[in-house]
Ligand SMILES: *[C@@H]1O[C@H](CO)[C@@H](O)[C@H](O)[C@H]1NC(C)=O
């Protein structure tokens with residue numbers, strides 16, 4: 001089957017499943033439903049333990065331009081954050097174009113971040129991923145900004161967050177540094193994008209080796225209900241653009257780990273396309289559309305959905321049994337939705 005036919009088939013399956021869901025809300029189910037609700041209310045009155053609402057957060061990628069597009073996406077992010085009470089924002093990298101920041105006095109911090117996301121609802125923690133553009137100047141400065149800003153959170157180039165959901169249930173968000181990992185994969189005399197700009201303390205072989213050991217250990221020890229790994233680079237993608245060999249090899253390095261340790265989702269940016277791919281049970285969420293522009297794209301064998309004609313962000317809702325991701329455009333319109341259920345199968 002060709003990629004287009006495969007895409008159509010997946011879209012049909014998706015539509016069917018969505019319809020099936022809607023059909024279940026039939027009037028005949030209303031009475032049992034009411035009975036259940038009454039029971040739940042009664043239970044809640046008797047045992048007024050802590051009420052756990054779903055975890056909401058937003059993600060955005062490839063955004064740090066200072067452009068009107070970034071501003072427009074930011075406005076919608078603020079509205080979504082306000083509406084759902086988002087607890088944090090997660091970035092998938094390229095926080096500052098064109099070359100990261102030099103130091104804590106770099107004017108880009110104000111013009112391309114602080115002056116863009118001004119709304120009250122966005123004064124929440126921002127968990128940062130490093131992109132290749134960020135590596136062109138000081139990684140240390142982006143880490144150090146965590147100490148200055150009330151919201152910017154980058155404790156180190158890669159880190160893990162274990163986030164409570166309810167009861168004993170948790171979500172692990174494991175933030176990697178793709179350029180750092182590529183340090184492990186680059187062959188002698190092979191060229192890398194922006195290689196002359198990179199600081200080998202963060203992008204060299206030793207850094208890559210250390211990070212890979214860390215990632216393996218963190219995944220092996222993760223006991224969370226959900227595991228999301230984040231990295232700037234796509235491991236596979238619909239975008240039609242130049243790749244350096246080292247970027248291609250990142251997938252071969254990481255996919256076996258993801259399969260072995262049950263990673264549910266890999267979130268990435270780098271390619272300026274909204275996309276959703278599926279490979280060996282791992283869902284790939286591409287979201288590099290936060291304010292730069294779009295790349296040419298076409299469906300691959302593993303494509304479930306893609307669009308390269310909008311700018312936007314994603315809203316994430318997580319409970320112990322469900323993850324719901326909505327791709328939003330700069331007007332707040334939902335372009336695509338992913339629902340994952342805790343039996344590890346994708347709806
Ligand atoms: C941040 O502040 C802490 C405590 O003052 C200090 O130990 C740490 O070195 C600082 N980190 C950076 C990157 O400046």
Ligand SMILES: *[C@@H]1O[C@H](CO)[C@@H](O)[C@H](O)[C@H]1NC(C)=O
Pocket residue numbers: 188189
């Ligand atoms: C890398 O370049 C150096 C200098 O040109 C050469 O001596 C060496 O053989 C090259 N290594 C590989 C693996 O091609």
Ligand SMILES: *[C@@H]1O[C@H](CO)[C@@H](O)[C@H](O)[C@H]1NC(C)=O
Pocket residue numbers: 001002301
């Ligand atoms: C995509 O699927 C087709 C048909 O199954 C296959 O021939 C082709 O090699 C696949 N392409 C890639 C990149 O895996």
